[in-house]
Amino acid sequence: MGQTDTWTISCRNCSTSSDLDDMPPNLWVAIPDSALSDEQTKRDKSVKTAQFARACSIFRVKRIYIYHDPLSQFEKEDPVLLRTILRFLDTPQYLRRILYPKMNQLEFAGILHPIKAPHHRPPQDIKTVRAGDVRVGVIVKVKGQLFVEAGLGALVPFAGEGFEGKKVNVKFTSPHPNLKAVEATESDISEYWGYEVKEVPSVLKLLQSVDKTPTTTTIVTSRKGSFFKNNEVRLTERIKNAENVLVIFGAPKHGVHEIAAREGMSSMKAEFVINMFPGQATETVRLEEAVLGTLAILNATILSKN
Structure with a gap:
């Protein structure tokens, strides 16, 4: 996938309405630039980023948005580390030395589990x-x-x-x-072909952009949301007509509601605000756990379109 930092919400290229009826929607996720703030060492931050990359690849995420979190304190290097490792892991091994010369952010790249997605083809005669x-x-x-x-x-x-x-x-x-x-065009690629990473200035601007795209279904994960089971029927119906499904996650210390409120949004305007882990026995659900668990729960709903 491309590595540009522009972040328009767009529809699929070169697809007719009949084509889209037979295709599962594009799955996008949004995580904050403070995602690594609860880790103390670069090694742990690198491993956590790899967990995001693996979870997104397992469930065919095509786009990862990184939005700015104005509430949390985190190291200046964290967002750079996050986007660099996400892009590095999505890159086939035979291209990494070309695209990623020796750099500080990849100090622990050697210990990170590879993705092994379909576009990571081995060298070939x-x-x-x-x-x-x-x-x-x-x-x-x-x-x-x-x-x-x-x-x-x-x-x-x-x-x-x-x-x-x-x-x-x-x-x-x-x-x-x-x-x-x-x-190659999209029609040339029939398999999952990795994700692209885009940075956005705020979760508010991301939500505002989605509002202008009625073919995108937005899900905000929150402990303040209603249970997934109570939304499943309506969500399934909405996804049947969606080109894209965007799932927005909060920060390690602040939920999406708090972040959006800081940016001037008086109430959450997302189509779905869902508690994906009702009855949780732990005080918190870590962000990497939330991403993996949420995508696993949504997987059957998204695939039901087909």
């Missing part, structure tokens, strides 16, 4: 690539010509536009020895 195959690559410029590095042991001519160092999904249009690549 270039002679075995077939027309129509799709891989993640990086654009490389050699003597003014564009090529793509895609873990094949050799560069492949790239027919398209782009800049050197751009991460891109490519489709091969002809087999070896005349292998050529073009940028």
Whole structure:
């Protein structure tokens, strides 16, 4: 997926209404930039970020929003560490040395569990690539010509536009020895192909943007919400007509209600405000636990569209 920091709420590209009827909605999550504030060491912060990456990949999350939390105190480096490791783990191994030179944020990358999602294909003999195959690559410029590095042991001519160092999904249009690549479209990719990470200035602006997109269903997780079981029927019906499902999580020390109130929202205007863990026996549910548990609960509801 791309790594830009722009954050518009958009519909799917190149899809007709009949196509969308047969597709599960895009699943998006939003977590605060203070997500790592309850961890003391860089090692623990790195491991926690990897838990977010794994949970999102298990349940096919396509977009992770990182919103600013104005209430919590956290280290200045935390948001950088969070987005860097999330993007690093989503990147196939054969591209990591190209896209991520040695950097401070990746000090503990070696101990993090890999995602092993479908787009993390192993290195492949270039002679075995077939027309129509799709891989993640990086654009490389050699003597003014564009090529793509895609873990094949050799560069492949790239027919398209782009800049050197751009991460891109490519489709091969002809087999070896005349292998050529073009940028892949959504219709070329039938498997889960990872997530993109976008930063937003506030949860309020994120909610306001969603309000302008009626095809996006928003779920705010909160202890102040109603039980999931009481919302399941209505949520299932809403998801049947949704292109996107956005799940917003609070911070380790502050809920979404408190954060939104600080930003000027007098009442929560999200379509669904749900308590995903009624009757919890622990004083708190940690953010990484909330993400994994919530996505697991929602999984059957989202898949029921199909």
